[in-house]
Amino acid sequence: MKGMFHGGISEELVFPFPQLKGEELENVQLMLESVRRYLDEKVDARAIDHSHEIPKDVLDEAKSLGLFGLQIPTEYGGLGLGASAYSRVMQEVAGHDSSMAVTLGAHQSIGLKAILLYGSEAQKRQYLPALASGERVAAFALTEPDAGSDAASIKTRAELSADGTHYVLNGSKIWITNGGFADVFTVFARTAEEGDGKPKLTAFIVDRSEGLRTGAPEGKLGIRGSSTTTVYFDNVKVPAANVIGEPGRGFKVAMGVLNNGRLGLAAGCVGMCRTLLKLALERVQERRAFSKSIGEFGLIKDKIAGMLARTYALESATYLTTGLIDADVGDYSLESAICKVFGSECLWWVVNETLQIAAGIGYMTEYPYERMLRDARINLIFEGTNEILRCFIALSGMAGPGKQLSDVSKAMREPIKGFGLLADFAAKKVRSAFGPERFTRVHPILAREAVMLEDHVAHLARHVENTLRKHGRKIAEMQFVQRRVADVAIDLYALTACLSRATQAIEKHGTEGAWRHIEYTRVFANDCRERLARNVAGFEQNDDELRKETATRTYGDAGYALDVI
Ligand code: MYA
Secondary structure: OOOHHHOOOOHHHHOOOOOOOHHHHHHHHHHHHHHHHHHHHHOOHHHHHHHOOOOHHHHHHHHHOOOOOOOOOHHHOOOOOOHHHHHHHHHHHHHHOHHHHHHHHHHHHHHOHHHHHHOOHHHHHHHHHHHHHOOOOEEEEOOEOOEOOOHHHOOOEEEEOOOOOEEEEEEEEEEEEOOOOOOEEEEEEEOOOOOOOOOOEEEEEEEOOOOEEEOOOOOOOOOOOOOEEEEEEEEEEEEHHHEEOOOOOHHHHHHHHHHHHHHHHHHHHHHHHHHHHHHHHHHHHHOEEOOEEHHHOHHHHHHHHHHHHHHHHHHHHHHHHHHHHHOOOOOOHHHHHHHHHHHHHHHHHHHHHHHHHHHHHHHOOOOHHHHHHHHHHHHHOOOOOHHHHHHHHHHHHHHHHHHHHHHHHHHHHOOOOOHHHHHHHHHHHHHHHOOOOOOOOOOHHHHHHHHHHHHHHHHHHHHHHHHHHHHHHHHHHOHHHHHHHHHHHHHHHHHHHHHHHHHHHHHHHHHHHOHHHHHHHHHHHHHHHHHHHHHHHHHHOOOHHHHHHHHHHHOOOOOOOOOOO
8 A cells, every 4th residue: 555655556465365275274164163153052142232241151162262362373372373364263253243253352453462463472471371262361451531542642651660670550541342351451551751752652461460450341332242441550560571562662562453453353344244244135035015025126236236345345455454464564554454444434334224224123122233233333433543544544655755755855955965866756757657557467357447446546646746745744734635545545455455356266267257256346446436536536626624614613602503493
């Protein structure tokens, strides 16, 4: 994606579409069989929603199946699954019960992930085996009353003792998943102030111990079987050896964990979308109106086609990204944020459309639709709200072109020293004057979709460059522009994933055998075409200022200030 912001198409990263093979594939298939059996026989999503908890024996069985140590390497007692395999299992669990998926996800997508990614060998040996078996459960404690999206402004403090052996932790965290029963918390706290004025955060492994207290379970709209509580730290002593990574580098640790964790959420959304599609397809065939099944009506077909296409795009984007992680591509921060935003919005749309198809029964608590709708809603909020992640996608994507432009303008002031850079920039300009970069590996049957994508990659790069030239650093405050840039980026990435996956399917099974891949890709591409055109047009013409002014002038009013009568 960072390449696309420069107008480039890094085909070698996205072709061929990543696939699990050999022993890993066999292991995942075996795992999925036992997970499905367990979910069908033991996990009653409706009862969990009613009772607001997952029964202990149900969790114990998940532990014995290895579901608490999916990604922990075998040497520490886990199953050692890669990112794709892990996501596939999480997809299955979320497709059955969101509370269970969130409990498992909070434990290992984020709760223990900092130890896994950044922990020392000693920390891994000490903590991972008990976390892998589920004997101990983990939680991720970042959010505070005054630090949600603005994660860097947390106030929980950790003071190093005079003898340097331990820290003393004071403060509180809110909305912590698994808070009620977790034994091990990854906690982010502010440590000694540093000279540059920037907040310095440090990540700690904190055991449930004296001074650590959790509040009452929160009442929630959905995912009611998961535990969400406040966590209080009152002079909690944490050994200095429990710092994860280096002191003062905690913000990077938090971001690294979230970059990784967001894919578990996206995979969960895939699982829920697939279950909803199953429900919707059953319903449209069995429910009759005007002497035919409702599936025969055009407006229902439109919904089903859209649901299939978006789910396909989400699944493709998610597993393209996990494939990149498994292939050790270092930076996947943009892609994982895209999958989180796209996944949660795709699910929200799919669940709403499924409920609409189910109509009357969709609204009744006797059926699963309303529970799934309630459960799905949180995904737009947690692991980074979609609003802040759109800003992140746009600003992080634009950082590369921004740096290039500032380097070029510096080089123009010192043309001799900067000759290499200027020559490179000029060569890129000449290349882009000949037209957009092209895909060479997309199957010809999808050429129309590929060309549309290529054109929009070029539009994105051109717009980003123009915007940066015009507004410079002020872009950091321009959220309307950021949203448009992010929305273009999301469509471009998802469509790239579809083209890569569909091409692979055609190469394997021929155009007839791969008809679903082709049709879902085409439907999704048509949706993209409309959205992209709207966003690109909005780069030039929009009512951003009017909207800002309208909202700002109203902030003094006590609500809606007009009356008809
Ligand atoms: S956990 C809580 C979730 N909270 C968040 O996600 C917080 C969101 N906020 C942020 O991400 C950051 O604060 C933002 C940056 C992005 C707003 N990767 O000056 P900066 C670098 C790598 O922009 P800020 C929860 O909800 C950046 O380059 N690096 O920072 C769990 C810069 O580096 P440098 C990054 O303005 C719920 C530096 O940091 C990233 O303060 C349970 C500073 O950047 C990044 N992403 O704000 C879930 N971002 O200094 C259970 C920034 O070197 C899950 N940087 O230039 C279960 C799921 C499964 C179930 C599903 C069911 C369906």
